[in-house]
Amino acid sequence: MFDYDKWNEIYYSLKKNKLRSFLTGFSVGWGIFILIILLGVGEGLQNGVQQKFNSDAINSVWISGGITGMPYQGLKQGRRIKLKNSDYEAVKKQVNVAENVSARLNVWGGSSVIYKGEYASFDLKAVHPKHQFVENVKIIKGRFINQLDIDEYRKTAVIGKVAKEVLFKDEDPIGKNIEINGIVFKIVGVFTDARDSEMKRIYLPISVFQKLFSGNEDIGQISMTADIQNKEDMTALEDNLRQLMASRHHFSVEDKRAIWVWSDFDQYLKVMKLFGGIKSFIWIVGLLTIIAGIVGVSNIMLVVVKERTKEIGIRKALGASPSSIISLIVFESVVITSVAGYLGMLPGIFLLEMVAKYVPNSDFFANPTVSFTLVIIAVSILIFSGIIASYLPARKAALIKPIEALRDDK
Amino acid sequence: MVRLSNIHKYYYTAGEPLHVLKGIDLHIQEGELVSIMGSSGSGKSTLLNILGILDNYDQGEYLLGNIPIKNLSEKQAAIYRNQYIGFVFQSFNLINFKTALENVALPLYYQKISRKKRQIIAQEYLEKLGIADRATHLPNELSGGQKQRVAIARALISNPKIILADEPTGALDSQTSEEVMEIFKDINKQGKTVIIVTHEQEIAEQTSRIIKLKDGLII
Numbered sequence: 342m343f344d345y346d347k348w349n350e351i352y353y354s355l356k357k358n359k360l361r362s363f364l365t366g367f368s369v370g371w372g373i374f375i376l377i378i379l380l381g382v383g384e385g386l387q388n389g390v391q392q393k394f395n396s397d398a399i400n401s402v403w404i405s406g407g408i409t410g411m412p413y414q415g416l417k418q419g420r421r422i423k424l425k426n427s428d429y430e431a432v433k434k435q436v437n438v439a440e441n442v443s444a445r446l447n448v449w450g451g452s453s454v455i456y457k458g459e460y461a462s463f464d465l466k467a468v469h470p471k472h473q474f475v476e477n478v479k480i481i482k483g484r485f486i487n488q489l490d491i492d493e494y495r496k497t498a499v500i501g502k503v504a505k506e507v508l509f510k511d512e513d514p515i516g517k518n519i520e521i522n523g524i525v526f527k528i529v530g531v532f533t534d535a536r537d538s539e540m541k542r543i544y545l546p547i548s549v550f551q552k553l554f555s556g557n558e559d560i561g562q563i564s565m566t567a568d569i570q571n572k573e574d575m576t577a578l579e580d581n582l583r584q585l586m587a588s589r590h591h592f593s594v595e596d597k598r599a600i601w602v603w604s605d606f607d608q609y610l611k612v613m614k615l616f617g618g619i620k621s622f623i624w625i626v627g628l629l630t631i632i633a634g635i636v637g638v639s640n641i642m643l644v645v646v647k648e649r650t651k652e653i654g655i656r657k658a659l660g661a662s663p664s665s666i667i668s669l670i671v672f673e674s675v676v677i678t679s680v681a682g683y684l685g686m687l688p689g690i691f692l693l694e695m696v697a698k699y700v701p702n703s704d705f706f707a708n709p710t711v712s713f714t715l716v717i718i719a720v721s722i723l724i725f726s727g728i729i730a731s732y733l734p735a736r737k738a739a740l741i742k743p744i745e746a747l748r749d750d751k
Numbered sequence: 752m753v754r755l756s757n758i759h760k761y762y763y764t765a766g767e768p769l770h771v772l773k774g775i776d777l778h779i780q781e782g783e784l785v786s787i788m789g790s791s792g793s794g795k796s797t798l799l800n801i802l803g804i805l806d807n808y809d810q811g812e813y814l815l816g817n818i819p820i821k822n823l824s825e826k827q828a829a830i831y832r833n834q835y836i837g838f839v840f841q842s843f844n845l846i847n848f849k850t851a852l853e854n855v856a857l858p859l860y861y862q863k864i865s866r867k868k869r870q871i872i873a874q875e876y877l878e879k880l881g882i883a884d885r886a887t888h889l890p891n892e893l894s895g896g897q898k899q900r901v902a903i904a905r906a907l908i909s910n911p912k913i914i915l916a917d918e919p920t921g922a923l924d925s926q927t928s929e930e931v932m933e934i935f936k937d938i939n940k941q942g943k944t945v946i947i948v949t950h951e952q953e954i955a956e957q958t959s960r961i962i963k964l965k966d967g968l969i970i
Contacts (some may be wrong), residue, residue: 345866346853353848655844658805659905660833660861663825739825743805747844 351673354645362677369634369678369726370685374717376627377711379691383623385696385709392535392641392707394609398566401475402439402575403433404582405562406590410598413591416746421488422590422599426551426558429469435585438578443472444547444560454543455520456508463504464542467519467550468564476534477565478544483515485529490529490546497549498526501540502533505596521545524553570703575606617652631722635730642674644736646741653738654746670738674731676726682723686716752816752912752944753779753802759810760797760967772808773967779913779946784939786947786955789964798964799948803915804828814822816912833861837906841918843898845890850943851877851901852886858909876904880934893903896927903934914946920954932957 355362391473430445436442451462472478473485483500490497498519505514514528526545534540551558569575579602584587592599646653652667693709702708758773771794772828779785789795800806804820813820815835823831838844845854856873864872877883880900890898899919906914917936920928932954948959955961961962963970 346860350848357848427901651844652846655846656857656861657829658803658832658844659858660829660909662829662861665861744800745841 343477347669347672348571350669351676354437354478354649354673355677361641361644365637366677366681366684367410368637368681369631369723370681372627372631373635373682373685374721375630377513377686377715377719378692379623379627380620380715381709381711382695383616383620383695384711385706386619388707389703389705390612390616390708392702394605394612397605398475400604401564402567402568402569402578402602402606403562403564404586404600404602407598407601409592409596411593412519413593413596416580416591420592422586423585424560424600426560427561427562428586428589431585431589432563436565436578436581438574438581439565440568441471441474441564443469443475444563445472446547446555446559446561448554452522454504454508456517459508461504461507463501465545465550466542467545467547468561469547472544472564473532474537476565478532478534480530480532480672482513483528485530485532486544486546491548494549494552495546496524496526496553497529497546499530499544500528500533501542502531503537503540504543505531522554531535572607572610575604579604583719587740589666596624617642628722631726635642635726638674638678638727638730639733641677642731643737644668644671645673646734649738650741650746653741654743657741659745666741667735667739670735671728673729674734675727678727679720679723682719682726686719690716696749752779752783753777753946754814755801755811755920757811757812758792758798758801758808758813759802760806760808762953763773770773771967772801775811775967775969777962777969779944781944782939782942783943783960784936784947784958785960786949786958787964788883788949788952790836790950792966793964794967795948795964799915799917799946802913802946803838804832806957815902822870829861833858833909835912837909837911837914839899839906839914839916839919841921843890843895843902845898845901845905847890850887850889851893851897854890854901855904855908862909868878872908873904876908877901879907880904892928895923896930899927899931900934901921903938907938907943913946915947916937916947918949920951928956 392668404424409418409420409422412418415669417705424444426444429442432439433442446467448465452465453462454461468486470485470487470493471478478485483499485499486497498521500508500514508514508519509517511697514531517528518525519528520526520544532540532544547560567578569578576581582602586600587594587596656666690711693711696709700706755775755777758772758775759770761830762769762771765867775798787795787798797806803824807822815831818835820831832894833927846857852873854872856869859869871961874883877886880903882897882900882904883898885893885901892903899945914935919935920931923931929942934959935945935947947954949955
């Protein structure tokens with residue numbers, strides 16, 4: 342396959358027609374360049390949007406109390422429904438598909454936090470341990486709130502990365518005490534989250550918060566991750582939660598305003614479907630571009646075969662088998678497409694790397710990379726297209742009759 | 752060496768099939784130097800193609816040595832051509848981007864002989880034909896006579912059963928023609944069967960037997 346004579350012939354053939362070889366190669370290289378750029382950009386768009394979803398677990402579901410919208414069993418409409426600790430327990434026990442269940446209480450607008458005379462203001466979230474999985478919180482140091490903190494009312498706090506940088510700079514915060522609204526808490530962990538704003542938070546055990554700050558059993562939301570795979574699962578879960586709450590708080594199951602149930606899951610499915618569509622579209626456009634290149638190469642190889650008819654006739658007279666003639670043409674075509682494609686792929690990848698490096702990530706666009714798998718696929722496409730491009734010309738060459746090829750000068 | 756019995760050949764073009772060879776019986780002994788003559792349209796090119804396993808025939812029998820040449824696959828025909836037949840053409844038919852040495856070595860390439868070995872053997876044949884000093888030249892740097900010597904070296908390199916020469920002197924001046932004919936005679940003296948197709952009486956007279964073709968039959 343890689344003997345000197347074949348390379349010599351390809352070299353000769355390409356050298357003899359520099360401009361033609363360049364233009365042919367360019368069409369294939371351009372096709373691959375476009376494909377790589379398109380796929381990279383598609384990936385970037387998807388990464389950008391996915392990053393938004395990654396902020397919370399994609400199968401996270403939240404419920405919170407609302408205001409009843411219709412009278413029910415003698416109760417007036419306009420009643421405020423308040424979720425309690427017991428509702429949290431009920432969901433945990435009675436909703437089978439709910440996996441990680443937590444209650445949450447929010448203090449918006451910031452609470453004053455003091456460490457060694459440094460003042461700052463952060464959002465407080467009082468939660469259960471499982472909340473970590475609902476919010477997709479990543480612990481980078483120490484630990485998250487645990488069940489002992491809840492049971493024993495330990496005044497512990499887990500702070501976001503941004504909060505840690507503001508309060509502690511380079512100091513190790515684990516085990517240090519901070520003062521929140523005048524009460525001392527011990528820091529047990531530091532976390533990161535996909536969104537900057539969520540890294541300014543401080544998580545506290547919900548039992549401690551209720552005891553020290555709110556003084557009742559009210560909770561803001563119940564959050565959970567659920568074992569749901571599709572839209573139907575999600576609908577079933579929502580119905581289940583509404584029924585449970587309706588019976589506990591005495592409102593009509595039909596009353597959609599009495600409690601709020603929301604999840605990004607539907608949205609996520611829709612967006613992923615959209616991206617599936619966009620990706621197919623990108624592939625189609627890219628492949629069509631490459632097909633234009635293949636037709637170009639095929640055309641050129643036909644001309645090559647035509648020009649070399651006599652030479653092929655001589656070779657056959659000297660004992661070249663049809664397969665050796667075919668491999669001669671196919672090999673040349675594969676070399677053109679592979680080299681040209683490679684030369685198109687490199688600037689494509691380079692450009693994407695530059696974009697990834699110098700264009701800041703946004704909510705819509707992040708890390709426009711091409712994966713290694715994609716590169717392998719692109720290479721396979723190149724070799725395959727080389728073979729496709731040369732199929733007709735090679736067959737034509739193999740069918741050349743030596744007599745006809747050598748006849749014209751008799 | 753060559754035995755043709757009742758060979759018929761038709762060309763199927765639009766309309767009536769053209770009956771080109773109408774029953775050729777021909778026997779050429781090993782070590783003969785024969786010439787085939789005939790005007791254009793006599794069927795001599797067709798006969799040459801059949802002898803050279805470049806074309807097939809419709810009826811009859813062709814034995815080369817003891818090997819029946821009939822209904823061969825393209826691949827098998829290529830192998831037989833490579834091993835048993837050495838071609839010399841009027842227009843030399845050298846590959847113009849290969850050096851003299853590479854041209855001579857080409858039949859051995861199709862026998863999958865290593866490059867190094869091919870080149871050593873090719874060099875020997877160039878020496879035999881007295882053009883060793885032209886080994887690295889491309890065909891367009893050679894004179895007509897030199898080109899034909901390269902072509903003859905190429906025909907000989909695979910040690911074929913027969914040499915088929917189609918108007919080998921047609922493109923050469925008379926002095927060079929003489930030289931080339933001397934080479935063919937030399938080869939013949941060394942025991943090779945040589946068949947020369949020509950329309951020149953002078954050339955034909957230098958062979959030991961003249962086979963004349965007219966309207967698809969030997970006369």
